[in-house]
Amino acid sequence: MVSYLAKRLVFMIPLLLGITIICFAVMHLAPGSPTDLQTEMNPRVSAEAKERLRALYELDKPLHVQYFSWVRKLAVLDLGTSFSPDRRPVADKILERLPITIVLNVLSMLLILLVAIPIGVLSAVHQDSWFDRAMSVFVFIGFAIPTFWLALLLMIFFGVQLGWLPISGIRSLNWEYLPPWSAAADLVKHLILPVLISAFGGLAGLSRYMRANMLEVIRQDYITTARAKGLSRRTVIYKHALRNALLPVVTILGLSVPGLIGGSVIFETIFAIPGMGQLFYMAVMARDYPTVMGILFIGAVLTLLGNLLADVSYALVDPRIRVSE
Amino acid sequence: MEMHSDFWERFRANRMALAGSVLVLLLFVVSLFAPWISPYDPEAIDLKLVLAEPGWAHPFGTDQLGRDVLSRMIWGAQISLKVGFVATGIAVLIGIVLGALAGYYGRWVDTTIMRFVDIMLCFPTFFLILAVIAFLEPSIWNIMAVIGLTGWMSIARLVRADFISLKERDFVKAARAIGAGDLRIIFLHILPNAMASVLVAATLGVAGAILTESALSFLGIGVQPPTPSWGNILTAGKDNIDIAWWLSLYPGLAILVTVLGYNLLGEGIRDSLDPRLRR
Numbered sequence: 001m002v003s004y005l006a007k008r009l010v011f012m013i014p015l016l017l018g019i020t021i022i023c024f025a026v027m028h029l030a031p032g033s034p035t036d037l038q039t040e041m042n043p044r045v046s047a048e049a050k051e052r053l054r055a056l057y058e059l060d061k062p063l064h065v066q067y068f069s070w071v072r073k074l075a076v077l078d079l080g081t082s083f084s085p086d087r088r089p090v091a092d093k094i095l096e097r098l099p100i101t102i103v104l105n106v107l108s109m110l111l112i113l114l115v116a117i118p119i120g121v122l123s124a125v126h127q128d129s130w131f132d133r134a135m136s137v138f139v140f141i142g143f144a145i146p147t148f149w150l151a152l153l154l155m156i157f158f159g160v161q162l163g164w165l166p167i168s169g170i171r172s173l174n175w176e177y178l179p180p181w182s183a184a185a186d187l188v189k190h191l192i193l194p195v196l197i198s199a200f201g202g203l204a205g206l207s208r209y210m211r212a213n214m215l216e217v218i219r220q221d222y223i224t225t226a227r228a229k230g231l232s233r234r235t236v237i238y239k240h241a242l243r244n245a246l247l248p249v250v251t252i253l254g255l256s257v258p259g260l261i262g263g264s265v266i267f268e269t270i271f272a273i274p275g276m277g278q279l280f281y282m283a284v285m286a287r288d289y290p291t292v293m294g295i296l297f298i299g300a301v302l303t304l305l306g307n308l309l310a311d312v313s314y315a316l317v318d319p320r321i322r323v324s325e
Numbered sequence: 326m327e328m329h330s331d332f333w334e335r336f337r338a339n340r341m342a343l344a345g346s347v348l349v350l351l352l353f354v355v356s357l358f359a360p361w362i363s364p365y366d367p368e369a370i371d372l373k374l375v376l377a378e379p380g381w382a383h384p385f386g387t388d389q390l391g392r393d394v395l396s397r398m399i400w401g402a403q404i405s406l407k408v409g410f411v412a413t414g415i416a417v418l419i420g421i422v423l424g425a426l427a428g429y430y431g432r433w434v435d436t437t438i439m440r441f442v443d444i445m446l447c448f449p450t451f452f453l454i455l456a457v458i459a460f461l462e463p464s465i466w467n468i469m470a471v472i473g474l475t476g477w478m479s480i481a482r483l484v485r486a487d488f489i490s491l492k493e494r495d496f497v498k499a500a501r502a503i504g505a506g507d508l509r510i511i512f513l514h515i516l517p518n519a520m521a522s523v524l525v526a527a528t529l530g531v532a533g534a535i536l537t538e539s540a541l542s543f544l545g546i547g548v549q550p551p552t553p554s555w556g557n558i559l560t561a562g563k564d565n566i567d568i569a570w571w572l573s574l575y576p577g578l579a580i581l582v583t584v585l586g587y588n589l590l591g592e593g594i595r596d597s598l599d600p601r602l603r604r
Contacts, residue, residue: 262451
């Protein structure tokens with residue numbers, strides 16, 4: 001197992017280099033340059049000043065030189081300096097925004113698990129019942145609904161019409177002056193809609209997946225055997241079948257990382273949440289190359305770790321799977 | 326593709342497939358006849374009628390520039406359809422070629438292509454699309470290209486799997502024995518047998534492309550106003566969220582129905598092609 005892990009981790013390095021080369025190339029080969037964007041509003045900028053700006057950002061060097069200098073810095077965990085006027089280190093900018101994105105994603109993941117697993121199991125156990133039918137309609141709609149639209153509808157309903165929930169940011173303006181208890185309540189109120197929305201997309205997928213797994217397990221011989229030796233239907237389903245149907249879920253959790261990261265761009269922009277997705281959106285708009293590269297890199301690392309976690313945990317929980325050496 | 330009468334029989338009996346076909350057909354009609362159906366010019370500004378509530382003259386209300394929302398949605402259907410089909414076409418083309426090469430030749434060709442697929446799958450795709458579009462001036466052509474270029478991986482995997490199982494079959498050996506070249510075997514003998522799964526994936530892909538386009542347009546980096554698209558009407562809905570609910574409600578409903586239609590159709594085709602796959 002240890003040697004397998006080591007091998008996988010070593011394999012991640014060329015994969016990451018490939019990903020970053022593609023990102024780097026795509027970004028730099030696209031027409032236009034960050035310096036144009038920063039100087040186009042200023043008619044007094046001379047060609048010489050533009051050159052100085054390009055030299056400051058090291059954009060005047062050949063592409064491969066720029067890439068190698070980026071990788072060299074990365075080797076000592078330095079993601080470079082942002083092109084935005086504050087000129088702060090990219091790593092700092094990302095680190096201060098990562099926690100809120102992670103908290104939101106973990107919360108929505110928990111919500112997905114708590115709701116989707118029971119739905120999937122009940123649908124499978126009572127296959128073709130009214131519940132199963134209702135849930136499959138729900139799943140179809142869940143797959144087709146644009147999450148940002150659902151966000152707008154919930155904002156209109158709970159925020160504008162009923163006035164129950166705030167619709168932007170993660171805290172109220174007077175947050176600093178609230179006693180700790182109401183400050184916490186304030187934070188929770190701000191998080192309800194974003195978490196609901198980001199969970200909704202995953203809900204449909206996981207409950208369908210869970211249903212399919214459960215249906216497959218119920219048909220296995222050992223389930224028939226358990227029934228034949230006289231165990232009640234209930235025990236068989238909730239002790240024998242459920243455990244086995246739950247195994248593949250860990251894989252799905254690992255594989256859903258890229259979707260969650262991508263989704264955070266949309267709902268962080270809608271709800272004005274100062275997380276990594278919003279930072280990425282702003283960096284892309286400002287052509288802040290180092291910040292964009294930094295976030296893409298972290299996103300890729302998280303995705304690869306998610307994949308690895310999926311494979312390893314699957315091997316750990318299911319003794320039938322042997323990792324191939 | 327083996328389109329026996331069996332297929333059509335099952336297809337007709339499948340309620341999902343039927344509902345999907347009706348919805349998709351309806352959308353085709355609406356986008357094809359947009360110039361005649363749409364009650365107003367979708368780009369005609371009327372500053373005396375800004376943000377008018379839905380009523381007799383404007384069933385879905387007007388937007389922040391007094392343009393008729395229903396007309397903009399009808400023209401928006403055309404845009405969605407174009408983006409969905411062109412983007413999926415690009416993805417299918419790339420997916421088929423790379424998947425066929427990997428599956429047919431195996432060895433290092435397979436390893437190289439599949440490593441590349443792995444790399445592409447590691448991207449948070451939406452991040453990549455966002456970055457590329459923002460850097461390349463948002464336009465409808467760029468959106469189609471980028472959605473297509475980032476969406477071919479699952480099709481490549483499907484085609485590769487089909488090729489691996491099909492290339493050892495007798496009819497391929499027979500073709501090779503009578504002297505058919507690699508290209509001929511790939512495209513004329515094996516590919517037609519692998520098209521069924523591609524068709525299903527492509528139908529579901531159109532739905533995905535339409536969803537992605539609307540999200541990009543919503544974020545302001547997709548189809549650019551004044552060209553109407555469901556996504557950019559929703560942007561106006563967000564900007565006027567406290568006063569104009571109709572700008573948010575109707576375009577989203579249109580996206581939902583469209584995507585639902587393609588998904589139902591795709592699942593329906595899958596079930597009808599092979600009832601054993603039914604879940």
